Amino acid sequence: MKQKIRVTSLLIIAFVILILGMAVGSVFVTPADSLSIVWHKLAGTAVPATIKATDVSIIWNLRLPRALLAFVVGAALSVAGAVMQSVLKNPLASSYTLGVSSGASLGAALVILGGISIPLLKMFTLPILGFAFGLGTILLSITIASRLDKGLENNTIILTGMVISLFTNAVVTLVSALSREHIQQLLYWQMGSFSLKDWKTVFILLPITVVGILIIMHYNRELDMLTFGEEQAKSMGVNTVRVKWILIVIAAAITGSAISFVGVIGFVDLVAPHIVRKIFGSRHRLVIPMSAILGGAFMVACDLAARTVIPKQDLPVGAVTAIIGAPFFGYVYFSRRKRDA
Amino acid sequence: MLSARNINVSYGSTQVVFDVSFDVMNNANLCVLGPNGCGKTTLLKAVAGILPHGGTVAIDDRDTRTMKRREVSLKIALMSQSQGVYFSYSVFDAVMMGRYLHIKDGILGSPSGHDRDFVAECLRSVGLLDVAKKEISQLSGGQLQRVFFARTLAQEPQIILLDEPTNHLDMKYQIELIEYLREWSSHDNHSVIGVLHDINLAMRLSENMLILKEGRIAASGVAGAQVTTELLRDVYGVDVVGFMRESLGKWEGISAQ
Numbered sequence: 106m107k108q109k110i111r112v113t114s115l116l117i118i119a120f121v122i123l124i125l126g127m128a129v130g131s132v133f134v135t136p137a138d139s140l141s142i143v144w145h146k147l148a149g150t151a152v153p154a155t156i157k158a159t160d161v162s163i164i165w166n167l168r169l170p171r172a173l174l175a176f177v178v179g180a181a182l183s184v185a186g187a188v189m190q191s192v193l194k195n196p197l198a199s200s201y202t203l204g205v206s207s208g209a210s211l212g213a214a215l216v217i218l219g220g221i222s223i224p225l226l227k228m229f230t231l232p233i234l235g236f237a238f239g240l241g242t243i244l245l246s247i248t249i250a251s252r253l254d255k256g257l258e259n260n261t262i263i264l265t266g267m268v269i270s271l272f273t274n275a276v277v278t279l280v281s282a283l284s285r286e287h288i289q290q291l292l293y294w295q296m297g298s299f300s301l302k303d304w305k306t307v308f309i310l311l312p313i314t315v316v317g318i319l320i321i322m323h324y325n326r327e328l329d330m331l332t333f334g335e336e337q338a339k340s341m342g343v344n345t346v347r348v349k350w351i352l353i354v355i356a357a358a359i360t361g362s363a364i365s366f367v368g369v370i371g372f373v374d375l376v377a378p379h380i381v382r383k384i385f386g387s388r389h390r391l392v393i394p395m396s397a398i399l400g401g402a403f404m405v406a407c408d409l410a411a412r413t414v415i416p417k418q419d420l421p422v423g424a425v426t427a428i429i430g431a432p433f434f435g436y437v438y439f440s441r442r443k444r445d446a
Numbered sequence: 447m448l449s450a451r452n453i454n455v456s457y458g459s460t461q462v463v464f465d466v467s468f469d470v471m472n473n474a475n476l477c478v479l480g481p482n483g484c485g486k487t488t489l490l491k492a493v494a495g496i497l498p499h500g501g502t503v504a505i506d507d508r509d510t511r512t513m514k515r516r517e518v519s520l521k522i523a524l525m526s527q528s529q530g531v532y533f534s535y536s537v538f539d540a541v542m543m544g545r546y547l548h549i550k551d552g553i554l555g556s557p558s559g560h561d562r563d564f565v566a567e568c569l570r571s572v573g574l575l576d577v578a579k580k581e582i583s584q585l586s587g588g589q590l591q592r593v594f595f596a597r598t599l600a601q602e603p604q605i606i607l608l609d610e611p612t613n614h615l616d617m618k619y620q621i622e623l624i625e626y627l628r629e630w631s632s633h634d635n636h637s638v639i640g641v642l643h644d645i646n647l648a649m650r651l652s653e654n655m656l657i658l659k660e661g662r663i664a665a666s667g668v669a670g671a672q673v674t675t676e677l678l679r680d681v682y683g684v685d686v687v688g689f690m691r692e693s694l695g696k697w698e699g700i701s702a703q
Contacts, residue, residue, distance in 0.1 A: 191533065194532050326546060326549075329543060330543050330546065332532050332533045333529075333531075337526060337529075339519075340494055340519060340523060340526070341544060341546050341547070341597075341601060342516045342520065342546050343515070344514075386534075387534055
């Protein structure tokens with residue numbers, strides 16, 4: 106019963122944040138007008154004449170797709186973070202700390218700077234290469250870490266991931282330094298940004314993310330069991346090798362494709378699942394969908410801050426999430442160490 | 447009936463279990479004994495199909511290598527030594543995980559009334575029904591051990607493998623656990639294979655013993671016949687039976703006062 110109240114509250118908060126994400130900005134459109142615009146556009150009817158045409162355009166062409174994109178990306182990153190923490194039994198695991206994000210950004214840098222477009226894939230070239238590079242990096246981290254530490258149960262994997270992540274980021278910086286005309290774009294992209302994105306990006310990322318999250322939801326009980334370790338899950342009947350692979354690949358897919366469009370955004374994937382577990386408990390039946398909603402709403406709020414804190418200037422959203430997330434990372438790391446000692 | 451033939455297990459290039467064979471009949475139990483590092487845990491994990499191994503394990507004449515993971519787990523449940531809890535669940539939810547193979551798969555798969563009753567019954571058996579809603583991170587080591595035992599029971603296996611199940615338990619619960627296992631294994635073709643540190647508890651579980659030394663069988667058979675006083679002294683490097691007699695003598699001395 107309490108759980109239902111908590112879920113409802115989170116849904117309401119997320120909805121309010123999404124509306125504020127549309128209403129607030131350099132031009133303020135009242136929440137009622139914003140909703141009315143969305144409603145009429147969706148229903149295909151004419152927007153009331155009392156609402157200015159510029160407002161309609163701002164809401165429908167700029168802010169709604171931007172807010173939705175932020176929501177989808179936040180959801181994808183948080184769910185992937187929750188999956189990685191459970192599969193690796195490590196509370197510090199996330200796409201960011203395991204190098205998936207920086208790997209994906211390298212893939213995307215090559216596409217954008219090299220002007221690569223694989224025939225047949227066309228508009229999916231970017232997300233697919235982002236996914237491939239992201240998956241490649243996490244596999245590299247896991248391979249190196251498992252050489253050093255078989256159980257993968259302590260922070261070796263995080264350290265390896267961070268090293269690979271920093272290295273890959275350096276490669277991205279070098280690549281971008283070689284093509285000066287793109288340097289501004291890349292700078293933004295290494296800290297993430299939702300500016301200059303339209304409906305097209307939403308239409309590509311939304312289905313990838315929704316399908317990915319549904320597949321992960323399918324394995325919610327296996328995720329619960331994996332938090333007790335691979336051996337225990339296996340003895341209870343889980344085909345651990347297969348399940349682990351599916352989960353890691355899907356997590357890398359939704360992260361990699363999101364990152365390839367909006368750049369590297371860290372810490373949401375680490376922070377959101379932890380907050381969700383504190384509120385809703387550890388069962389993945391709730392952890393996965395609630396991470397998606399909380400992570401999505403959090404990202405919309407961060408983007409709102411990124412574009413309104415300094416008037417007429419878009420800050421990189423990754424900077425906002427990092428300002429909140431980095432201290433949190435330290436908190437989890439040190440409180441964990443205290444308990445282990 | 448479970449029969450293991452020529453089990454060999456290696457970690458990388460180091461072999462730790464050599465050519466171990468044994469049978470456990472239905473409604474019979476087996477204790478695996480031996481000093482630290484003799485390969486007991488490894489043998490148990492190999493039999494449960496969790497570690498890759500050479501040789502064959504057959505349940506009711508069916509080779510486990512021809513069975514899928516879920517089929518093996520419907521027959522054999524392994525309770526390993528408890529490790530840390532990384533993410534906390536309620537006692538009830540943790541035990542429900544043992545029902546994994548009995549619940550319909552996927553997003554919509556949820557426990558039936560029967561599953562809930564079964565879990566409640568398992569919790570009652572280990573005396574934890576009144577803390578079913580508590581978080582496992584708040585439990586003592588002994589309570590957590592009992593949660594894991596309840597989860598093993600919830601799996602409804604035919605054969606239970608236990609690795610040091612009495613660790614962290616108070617003596618009362620140690621004895622209760624062994625009594626419970628004896629009762630459990632007396633019906634429905636059940637059997638128990640237990641790795642036990644405490645030879646006294648082992649004797650209570652079963653007189654059938656498998657004694658390992660450095661990964662090889664040192665003796666196998668019934669206590670007193672094949673497993674002799676001299677053999678135990680040789681394997682453990684200490685006069686085990688003499689020590690127990692001495693301890694018993696002391697206790698008798700105390701209670702006679």
